[in-house]
Amino acid sequence: MKKVLLMGQANVGKSALFNRLAGARVTESNYPGTTVDFAKGRMRLNHEDVEIIDVPGTFSLEPKDKAEEVAVRMLEQEKDALVVCIIDSSKIERGLYLALEIMEKGYPVVVALNMWDVAKNGNVKINAPKLEQILGVPVVPTVATRGEGLKELVLRIENATSASIEEVMEKVGGKGGTFN
Amino acid sequence: MEKKLSQMKYEEKGRIKVIDQSLKAQIAGMGIREGKEVEMMTKQPIKGPVVVNVDRANTSIGLGLADRIIVEVEE
Numbered sequence: 001m002k003k004v005l006l007m008g009q010a011n012v013g014k015s016a017l018f019n020r021l022a023g024a025r026v027t028e029s030n031y032p033g034t035t036v037d038f039a040k041g042r043m044r045l046n047h048e049d050v051e052i053i054d055v056p057g058t059f060s061l062e063p064k065d066k067a068e069e070v071a072v073r074m075l076e077q078e079k080d081a082l083v084v085c086i087i088d089s090s091k092i093e094r095g096l097y098l099a100l101e102i103m104e105k106g107y108p109v110v111v112a113l114n115m116w117d118v119a120k121n122g123n124v125k126i127n128a129p130k131l132e133q134i135l136g137v138p139v140v141p142t143v144a145t146r147g148e149g150l151k152e153l154v155l156r157i158e159n160a161t162s163a164s165i166e167e168v169m170e171k172v173g174g175k176g177g178t179f180n
Numbered sequence: 181m182e183k184k185l186s187q188m189k190y191e192e193k194g195r196i197k198v199i200d201q202s203l204k205a206q207i208a209g210m211g212i213r214e215g216k217e218v219e220m221m222t223k224q225p226i227k228g229p230v231v232v233n234v235d236r237a238n239t240s241i242g243l244g245l246a247d248r249i250i251v252e253v254e255e
């Protein structure tokens with residue numbers, strides 16, 4: 001079965017989105033060897049059942065604690081998974097960091113700009129179509145708690161693509177770089 | 181004036197100048213990178229963590245880490 005991983009930093013609304021997408025078909029499970037829980041559920045995507053997994057929050061793919069280790073390991077184990085990267089729109093910059101890291105690993109990604117309402121109220125203006133053009137993956141504004149944008153998100157999951165970080169860098173005129 | 185992030189006072193603002201190499205990758209995901217503006221939000225007593233605001237996001241970092249971040253502050 002095709003797997004969809006919901007990934008994002010802490011407190012961006014991953015679980016809210018998960019509960020919306022998976023509906024009542026949620027099953028809880030324990031990841032062996034840790035105390036960190038993650039949830040699994042199912043949803044219909046393009047007339048096909050897919051497994052949807054609520055991955056623990058992580059700031060980056062450089063794990064700093066047990067929960068983050070689980071998140072990174074889950075990503076590494078699910079080589080064929082598609083990733084919905086959830087970003088708190090009001091703190092978009094640090095969320096994009098994780099999104100780019102996941103894209104860099106070659107996973108097909110869809111970005112959910114969650115908490116769109118919070119960003120709007122905080123006068124944070126985001127040009128989602130432009131961001132989509134730069135990243136080369138679908139970017140969908142959502143308000144998971146109210147279910148806004150979720151239909152669009154699910155529709156766009158089918159268009160999830162792997163993007164090239166080099167192309168992203170070219171578009172923003174950055175030089176790239178590593179920490180090592 | 182340069183000082184350690186850990187030495188910033190409550191509500192003091194500054195710009196991150198140098199982050200210890202060993203730390204960079206670890207905290208970049210929290211939006212803390214060289215050139216970023218920071219504001220000290222809270223300092224916890226007894227060598228507790230500090231809470232800083234970067235790009236409207238509050239982030240708490242351990243005092244040990246904050247010791248290895250150099251900030252440029254206005255006098």
